[in-house]
Amino acid sequence: MELSQNKIFQAFDVYARLAARGELQKQEVTVLWEDDEVRHLVENFARHVQCIIIDDAENYYLIPLSMESPFHISNETFKRKYMPAKAINMDMYLLYLAVIVLFGCFYDNYQTSDPAEFVTMAWWLEQMDYCIDSLKHQDDEVLRQKEKEFNYNWLALVRKWTDMDSLKETVRPAADQCRRRADTGAAATAGKDRRSTVPRFPSSGSPAAAERMAASGPSYRRRDKRL
Structure with missing residues (x-):
């Protein structure tokens, strides 16, 4: 099918901006949902560099589909640019698992294929606990075998998540004590202010x-x- 030169330029302009920024607001590129021909051409551009364009309520995103894509980000680059200085590889793998679980939370419904409109933090963490607990109930040898199949260190992930729970339990009493001290100090200051006025x-x-x-x-x- 022949496309006009104007539509080709429109499609390449959208793709070039997506390639440079990784995301675009929908209000910036209304042509993507107004013109099917332009949208299909932009999607073809993305496929040629092994990427896919996905969208949410407000933005379009250019997502690499394989390590061969020029837009693929290595683990080291991701860790250096987006994670704390002391982060290790296991922190990144736990992040990957959390993202997978988060997407699962949006589609955790047998009644419809449409995603949920909203997922609370509490529900997300509850599902993370459920996934980690299910791994804990597996035999260690089974997990080691699965690690070879999927190239994912399941045992280390379980330990990492458990250590985080232990850290939270250790920190919580100290945090509660600091909060009580702060509340006491605020109350004393407020009382002093009232007396002075x-x-x-x-x-x-x-x-x-x-x-x-x-x-x-x-x-x-x-x-x-x-x-």
């Missing part, structure tokens, strides 16, 4: 003098002592 008028003073003292702010306390 309550005017203490001399019993023999006139109403006019009392009003002047109240308007003068904190300095009235010193004059009160002299009275």
